[in-house]
Amino acid sequence: MKTILASASLCFGILFMCVSFSTTGSSQIQVVGQTGPVVAKEGDDIILPCSLVPKGSVEDTIVEWTRSDLNTNKKVHLYKDGKDTVGDQIPGYMTRTSLFKEEMKTGNISLKLSGVKLSDTGNYTCRLPKENSQGTETTIRLIVDATTFLNIFRNDLIWNVTKVMPIVNGLLETGLIQKKVKSMISTAGTHQDQMRQLFQALDEGDVEMKSAFYSLLCKHEPDLTGKLDAVDFVNSTRDDLIQKVTNVTLIADRLLQKGLILEEVYSGISTAESSQDQMILLFHALDEGGSEVKSAFYRILLEHQPVLVQDLGGLLRNNRKLEQKIKDLQGGVFPWSRWEVAVLIICLLALLAVG
Ligand SMILES: *[C@@H]1O[C@H](CO)[C@@H](O)[C@H](O)[C@H]1NC(C)=O
Ligand SMILES: *[C@@H]1O[C@H](CO)[C@@H](O)[C@H](O)[C@H]1NC(C)=O
Ligand SMILES: *[C@@H]1O[C@H](CO)[C@@H](O)[C@H](O)[C@H]1NC(C)=O
Ligand SMILES: *[C@@H]1O[C@H](CO)[C@@H](O)[C@H](O)[C@H]1NC(C)=O
Ligand SMILES: *[C@@H]1O[C@H](CO)[C@@H](O)[C@H](O)[C@H]1NC(C)=O
Numbered sequence: 492m493k494t495i496l497a498s499a500s501l502c503f504g505i506l507f508m509c510v511s512f513s514t515t516g517s518s519q520i521q522v523v524g525q526t527g528p529v530v531a532k533e534g535d536d537i538i539l540p541c542s543l544v545p546k547g548s549v550e551d552t553i554v555e556w557t558r559s560d561l562n563t564n565k566k567v568h569l570y571k572d573g574k575d576t577v578g579d580q581i582p583g584y585m586t587r588t589s590l591f592k593e594e595m596k597t598g599n600i601s602l603k604l605s606g607v608k609l610s611d612t613g614n615y616t617c618r619l620p621k622e623n624s625q626g627t628e629t630t631i632r633l634i635v636d637a638t639t640f641l642n643i644f645r646n647d648l649i650w651n652v653t654k655v656m657p658i659v660n661g662l663l664e665t666g667l668i669q670k671k672v673k674s675m676i677s678t679a680g681t682h683q684d685q686m687r688q689l690f691q692a693l694d695e696g697d698v699e700m701k702s703a704f705y706s707l708l709c710k711h712e713p714d715l716t717g718k719l720d721a722v723d724f725v726n727s728t729r730d731d732l733i734q735k736v737t738n739v740t741l742i743a744d745r746l747l748q749k750g751l752i753l754e755e756v757y758s759g760i761s762t763a764e765s766s767q768d769q770m771i772l773l774f775h776a777l778d779e780g781g782s783e784v785k786s787a788f789y790r791i792l793l794e795h796q797p798v799l800v801q802d803l804g805g806l807l808r809n810n811r812k813l814e815q816k817i818k819d820l821q822g823g824v825f826p827w828s829r830w831e832v833a834v835l836i837i838c839l840l841a842l843l844a845v846g
Contacts, residue, residue, distance in 0.1 A: 546598040644723075
């Protein structure tokens with residue numbers, strides 16, 4: 492009993508030393524970003540600026556990028572123990588973020604984000620979590636232009652948005668539309684008329700207003716937005732999908748079961764020579780079928796080739812079950828960091844020595 496207690500306290504002693512060593516650092520460091528927002532178009536590769544003053548290497552510290560406007564403990568990007576760490580990452584950012592490793596030697600911890608999506612609009616905080624003093628974090632706003640999305644889906648939005656007033660109120664609260672526009676919209680007869688009025692205001696509005704509208708749409712009409720995002724994804728990755736979808740017959744089979752494609756389309760697909768030919772035929776049917784069929788295709792693809800969807804930047808929602816599935820498919824990552832392994836080994840040695 493005594494030996495166990497002794498070794499336990501030795502263990503904690505060592506742990507405590509490790510922890511205090513790694514938290515002592517200079518406290519004069521400041522983290523600076525940019526005051527104005529970064530504005531981007533869908534699909535762009537962008538840089539969110541962040542660096543240390545005075546310049547200094549951050550290769551041995553923890554660098555953390557988070558979304559302060561999302562309710563999650565997961566990270567946009569985490570650099571720890573001298574390398575990027577994906578275990579704790581928000582799934583939608585997987586494979587899309589990186590730091591400039593060479594520039595980190597001079598304190599540049601800017602984040603590169605590729606293939607920007609509308610849902611990336613938000614507030615990004617860059618932080619050195621081990622520096623407890625003030626000024627070691629900064630927040631940068633990213634605004635992704637929703638103009639194209641609003642143009643492509645104008646009719647879908649006019650016909651299918653019913654929560655018009657909550658969205659309008661959201662815009663009013665942030666000062667993005669005027670009271671008189673709100674009262675004009677609220678007196679329109681139908682949801683469709685309300686949406687037409689709102690579109691008039693949006694057409695005259697700036698990038699900020701349009702992206703705020705998109706965010707409010709996600710909040711108040713999640714199913715509709717999810718569907719439209721799926722359609723957008725399928726449409727914009729057409730060429731990649733034609734090359735990379737492996738089991739087209741299986742997808743066509745599921746669409747047939749749901750009554751979303753015709754029997755003759757299905758038999759055409761099942762007799763086509765290559766999977767590319769099959770996909771070209773399937774896309775004809777998807778284009779004719781419209782958003783209902785395209786979003787159904789997306790859901791089936793997500794189920795059967797989630798890694799492909801992720802690689803093409805198509806993970807649209809946080810989804811824990813899917814996250815696990817992708818991890819399993821990629822061959823589970825060893826869950827412990829080098830630090831934790833080192834501490835464990837030290838503890839084991841201590842136990843042996845005491846015992
Ligand atoms: C993002 O930051 C801006 C100012 O930088 C602030 O006005 C806005 O409310 C923030 N958004 C969220 C969702 O926290
Ligand atoms: C950080 O590195 C990036 C990529 O090279 C560069 O675009 C950016 O200007 C650098 N920022 C600073 C403050 O040096
Ligand atoms: C919107 O409504 C129209 C008409 O009811 C329908 O044809 C269309 O599929 C709907 N769009 C979406 C994305 O649900
Ligand atoms: C799909 O993409 C084509 C261009 O490839 C574009 O003209 C069309 O508007 C897009 N449709 C939708 C619904 O995104
Ligand atoms: C496609 O899926 C079906 C049904 O799951 C399966 O029987 C078939 O072997 C798959 N084909 C390929 C090429 O993976």
